[in-house]
Amino acid sequence: MRFGRICAHRVVLALAAFLLFSSAARAQVYSDTLSIYFPQGRSAFDRSYASNGSRFDSFVTTARRIIDGHDGKVHSLRFEASCSPEGGRDINTRLVNARSLNVQRSLEKALRVKDVPSEVILNDRPWSELLDIVSSPRGASLPNRDKCIETLKRAAAEDLEATQVRTLVGESAWSYMLKEFFPELRRFRVILFADIKLPDIEFDYPALELYFESQPAVEVPVEHFELTSPAITAPALSPLPVVEPEKNTSVYLKTNAVALSMLVSNLSVEVTLSDRLSLNIPVYYSGLDWFSRQTKFRTIAFLPELRYNFSSPETDAYVKGFYLGVHAGVAWYNFAFGGDWRIQDADGKSPALGGGLSLGYRLPLSRRVPGLGIEFNLGAGVYSLNYDKFYNEADGPVSQKGIREVRLLPDAVGISLYYRFDNYTRTGGRSAR
Numbered sequence: 001m002r003f004g005r006i007c008a009h010r011v012v013l014a015l016a017a018f019l020l021f022s023s024a025a026r027a028q029v030y031s032d033t034l035s036i037y038f039p040q041g042r043s044a045f046d047r048s049y050a051s052n053g054s055r056f057d058s059f060v061t062t063a064r065r066i067i068d069g070h071d072g073k074v075h076s077l078r079f080e081a082s083c084s085p086e087g088g089r090d091i092n093t094r095l096v097n098a099r100s101l102n103v104q105r106s107l108e109k110a111l112r113v114k115d116v117p118s119e120v121i122l123n124d125r126p127w128s129e130l131l132d133i134v135s136s137p138r139g140a141s142l143p144n145r146d147k148c149i150e151t152l153k154r155a156a157a158e159d160l161e162a163t164q165v166r167t168l169v170g171e172s173a174w175s176y177m178l179k180e181f182f183p184e185l186r187r188f189r190v191i192l193f194a195d196i197k198l199p200d201i202e203f204d205y206p207a208l209e210l211y212f213e214s215q216p217a218v219e220v221p222v223e224h225f226e227l228t229s230p231a232i233t234a235p236a237l238s239p240l241p242v243v244e245p246e247k248n249t250s251v252y253l254k255t256n257a258v259a260l261s262m263l264v265s266n267l268s269v270e271v272t273l274s275d276r277l278s279l280n281i282p283v284y285y286s287g288l289d290w291f292s293r294q295t296k297f298r299t300i301a302f303l304p305e306l307r308y309n310f311s312s313p314e315t316d317a318y319v320k321g322f323y324l325g326v327h328a329g330v331a332w333y334n335f336a337f338g339g340d341w342r343i344q345d346a347d348g349k350s351p352a353l354g355g356g357l358s359l360g361y362r363l364p365l366s367r368r369v370p371g372l373g374i375e376f377n378l379g380a381g382v383y384s385l386n387y388d389k390f391y392n393e394a395d396g397p398v399s400q401k402g403i404r405e406v407r408l409l410p411d412a413v414g415i416s417l418y419y420r421f422d423n424y425t426r427t428g429g430r431s432a433r
Contacts, residue, residue, distance in 0.1 A: 034059040034190040036103050040084065041389060041399040043098035045106055060110045078191040079104060082123040084182035085162045091340045091391055096122045107190060126185050127156040133181050143172045254375065254418035262297050263288045268416065280305045294392050295338045301331035303412060305358065320363045328355040329381055329411055342392040346402055356381025358412035371420040379412030
């Protein structure tokens, strides 16, 4: 009787094990996580930043092995995007959305999955996550750590703004977190959930007792470029009076209507140097906002330019015709165009330096006033830039300092009104006798 009860007990356990393992053999839930990190204030998916590319490729390779091998099927995706909290809420919300969209597009293209349920979680104020970091051993060197922990608890509960938290924790603690902790908050995380089909397992009753004794583990491997003229002899002639020709030196005073429309005051002086060459020196200055603090084109700029005039001197090259110019440029600047960012030359002491080419055309406007005319020009140059990037808001904090770039920029765009002053002089006048 006792033996029969033991056998019955084992049969029941065996049947239960059979049902469990049959179910496990058919499907198992597998998940994998991918984290993509972003430079401060950026939303583009940069593969070269923080080893993003290698992690992305490994994640995709593993997922594709499952999907293409028909051993599994992705049944859901979870997207979590966050940013560091130092910017304004509106800016951070746009930043988080842009990060999420950019990585989602790359993943959908790489995984080739459609109609998969997904969940998107956007966090523009990751106070709880920052609290976890500060509370961990990594936060041991944080100035005013205890005060920071209490402040972050309050921030998470009351959804405080970054400016409030910064004031409460103090500048030294905020600067420490900005440098040490904030970079890992600028992240997009993807969690993939898939159903994995495991190999079929056959059971037979004689092996049941062996199973209960050995308890084997079931594992699913998941691998992650002279002319010379001959001498000519001529008979001597009676000398004639030699009179040097008149030389026309023209001076133009100009103002660029395009710059004026951007609230940039400007004045340009052009002086003729020879029959075809002239020197143009424009000066630009603006210290105004475009009707709001978030839109401005403040600058002090100089673009001296040497011009070659194509029209023949006989047709007065400086009155009508095309010219080609080569110019240098130096400009201090403070620009914002109503978006998320404002840029300014680094510390107000690092002007853009460079130069380029321009093409233009000038023509007179009135026969009655021969000195009055109009000039059209268009040009661009290559500039070395060193600037700081700020959040475009009142007293917005610095986002990035000392950004160095070399860019091709339009720098000679204008429709200018001018008035020409002519000065005819005689360079000689003596007779040769």
